[in-house]
Amino acid sequence: MRDFSYVRANSLDAARQAAALPGAMLLAGGTTLIDLAKCGVAEPETLVDITHLKGLGRIEVNERGVTIGALARMSHVADHADIKSSFPAISEALWQAASAQIRNMATIGGNLMQRTRCPYFRDPANFPACNKREPGSGCSAIGGVTRGHAVLGISDACIAMYPGDLAVALVAFDAIVHLGERHIPVDDFFLLPGTTPDREHAIEPGEMITAIEIPGSAPARRSTYLKIRDRQSYEFAAASAAVGIEFEPDGRTIRDLRVALGGVATKPWRARAVENALKGKVLEPD
Ligand SMILES: Cc1cc2nc3c(=O)[nH]c(=O)nc-3n(C[C@H](O)[C@H](O)[C@H](O)COP(=O)(O)OP(=O)(O)OC[C@H]3O[C@@H](n4cnc5c(N)ncnc54)[C@H](O)[C@@H]3O)c2cc1C
Ligand code: SF4
Incomplete structure (x- = not known):
């Protein structure tokens, strides 16, 4: 170093x-x-x-939703009573991320900005070709060992998977990233690799994340986060899903549905086609 x-x-x-x-x-x-x-x-x-x-560690709840300061610790947010009751998928995504020690140190802003776990990206000494690290140098993963790489949102330049859990739940519930005065939807904050995989976030020099705002909604209140991983103690997702649902008064017909996927894509992946296919359908027990 x-x-x-x-x-x-x-x-x-x-x-x-x-x-x-x-x-x-x-x-x-x-x-x-x-x-x-x-x-x-x-x-x-x-x-x-x-x-x-x-002031950047605050969690503020009001009738519109919750605003979480960028310096709030992962463990603090995961354990917050209002987050657990109004946004269970957010709390569960955080509880299942990293280890207890890391969650006590790590912040919400840093969590959003974490970078891919692509092993070639993290080993510059042995793998100089990495378009994300060094634009134009090539991609060591394409043609290499690709377990743990993305299948959705990939490009000829990069197939690295987005590793975080929290952002998957944030994308499902239309969270907004506050960069000081500028606010952008979290889905637009994360960029597809395209021809510029070195640029991962829609953040400009001199900007920083100050807070994340999550609007309250019926699907967010009835939500969960499912994470499949190689070991239970702590590990990044092999695949994960944040799902929230709202029923019609009959208790069976889907009025609103949110589905976002982790561990499979180059950015937190909102599965809108799945949502649209299931809205209005009757959910049967089997
Ligand atoms: C062993 C291990 C296992 C892990 N497992 C998981 C997991 O299962 N799921 C998961 O989601 N994560 C996992 N993580 C990642 C972990 O969640 C992140 O390391 C953590 O959230 C980063 O937060 P931090 O505050 O420590 O960020 P830092 O390390 O301080 O910063 C990370 C990046 O964000 C930038 N940054 C920090 N704050 C801001 C801000 N406010 N605005 C703009 N840029 C900012 C920094 O410049 C830096 O580039 C794991 C990490 C480790 C080491
Ligand atoms: S997949 Fe992306 S991060 Fe990994 S080696 Fe290729 S260009 Fe680099």
């Missing part, structure tokens, strides 16, 4: 200004950034520590 300098930001503006400088990166819980620096993927010249910024 190469040497870097460290700056502790004491205001949002100071953090954004410092982060806009070449070679600067934001540091939140550090659970993924330090890993990436150790393996030579991230080479920050300056780390801008945002963990002391006031």
